[in-house]
Amino acid sequence: MxxxxxxxxxxxxxxxxxxxxxxxxxxxxxxxxxxxxxxxxxxxxxxxxxxxxxxxxxxxxxxxxxxxxxxxxxxxxxxxxxxxxxxxxxxxxxxxxxxxxxxxxxxxxxxxxxxxxxxxxxxxxxxxxxxxxxxxxxxxxMPPDDFREQTKDFRRPTLRDFEILRDRYEVSLTAVVLNWLKTTKSRAMLVVGRDGFIDWSWGSAPLFTSGVYFQARQVTTPLPDTSLAALGPTAGVVEIQHPQGVWSEYEPVLESVVFAEYHEMTLSLLIYPPGGPGRRRDDLEDRLEDSADERY
Ligand SMILES: [Zn+2]
The missing domain is CATH 1.10.10 (Arc Repressor Mutant, subunit A)
Known part of the structure; x- marks a missing residue:
């Protein structure tokens, strides 16, 4: 064979x-x-x-x-x-x-x-x-046929929805969210925070092409002050609809967060509105460039 x-x-x-x-x-x-x-x-x-x-x-x-x-x-x-x-x-x-x-x-x-x-x-x-x-x-x-079926009604999913899939497939939460982000038409991003800073992030293709992205690792970007990820586990909240000005200067963002799946890390799933603000760059990226300027 x-x-x-x-x-x-x-x-x-x-x-x-x-x-x-x-x-x-x-x-x-x-x-x-x-x-x-x-x-x-x-x-x-x-x-x-x-x-x-x-x-x-x-x-x-x-x-x-x-x-x-x-x-x-x-x-x-x-x-x-x-x-x-x-x-x-x-x-x-x-x-x-x-x-x-x-x-x-x-x-x-x-x-x-x-x-x-x-x-x-x-x-x-x-x-x-x-x-x-x-x-x-x-x-x-997570075979594509079953994964598509399980996620076909995901419009504004939170990490709770993905916890159910994590248990179904017996994978990590990170793996199941990344698998969804690879194919979804939603504008969404997974942000991994560590010690108050963005460690890395992964956005869906529609989010990226609408101009929202930022480069983690090359410079340090703090988590937004009023994000759930920055508030810490004592906040006792796992999801919130932020107004514009928290994760994005221009758009409201739904954030759901899980603490310490891995040691001292936060996972934030960000869901942006469909459509997006046009091809304007996200404020996070602007902030990133500001902080890069300060370093040089
Ligand atoms: Zn390997």
Whole structure:
């Protein structure tokens, strides 16, 4: 049988395998747990160099996961960081490493060590294999047909809506929101805050093309003072409709927030009105440029 050569090819093949396998076994389709089939699947297809171990180790937070061959390179192990307890995060990491095994292991023959930072640099060119492994994981764990069906009525979703999907697919909240942002027609953005500053953000294509975006990491951008993310967990509110002047100078924004899914981080989902303010730049970007000017 001809083997796929791309992550898309592998993702749809694995997806069909899991769906049909669960039908035969009369099991519910979701959640899809990689450790339940990665070893047997790889033995069937690649008896010469299968995955023979899926195991947790304490990486002390340095890596989320790894794909490691033995010395003869005829067996592979998937190792995940068991220093934390989020099942969804582990499941996504396992799918990511499984993606490396199927799509990339021939390319380097070297071990893959994947840090959280690398895994979530979805937009960086140098990390093409990381992007592909994430795309593979998202496709396999949240198959497009089901994901579309589950989100078809999302007009102004909050993180509560995504928590339901997180539990359905057994992934992290970040993964499920990013998966939605990749395809939605809504103007929406996920902002990850840390210590009062924007750590990184990811906007939907319609938001970006309407001129709203900002570059995190290159300069420090504080979270807006009156945003839920900046108010902290004591605010006791998980969502609010902000007037203009909080996240955007020109537009009201619906913010829902979750604290500390990961250590000392906030996740804010921002929903902007449809249409947008034209091709005017967002005030956050202006502020960013102001602060950049101050630095130089
Ligand atoms: Zn990786």
């Amino acid at each position: 001809k083997m796929p050569t791309t992550w898309e090819g592998w993702a749809s093949r694995v997806s069909v395998y899991v769906r049909e396998g669960k039908k035969v076994l009369q099991l519910p389709r979701f959640p899809i747990r990689i450790e339940e089939f990665a070893e047997s699947y790889s033995r069937q297809l690649f008896p010469g160099d299968p995955i023979t171990m899926v195991e947790g180790q304490d990486f002390g937070g340095r890596f989320e996961g790894a794909l490691i061959p033995n010395e003869a390179k005829d067996e592979w192990a998937i190792i995940y960081d068991n220093g934390h307890t989020s099942r969804g995060r582990i499941n996504f990491t396992l799918a990511h490493e499984f993606g490396h095994y199927l799509v990339h292991r021939h390319l380097s023959g070297e071990p893959f060590y994947c840090s959280r930072k690398q895994m979530w640099d979805w937009d960086s060119d140098y990390a093409r294999m990381e992007v592909e492994a994430n795309s593979f994981a998202a496709f396999v764990l």
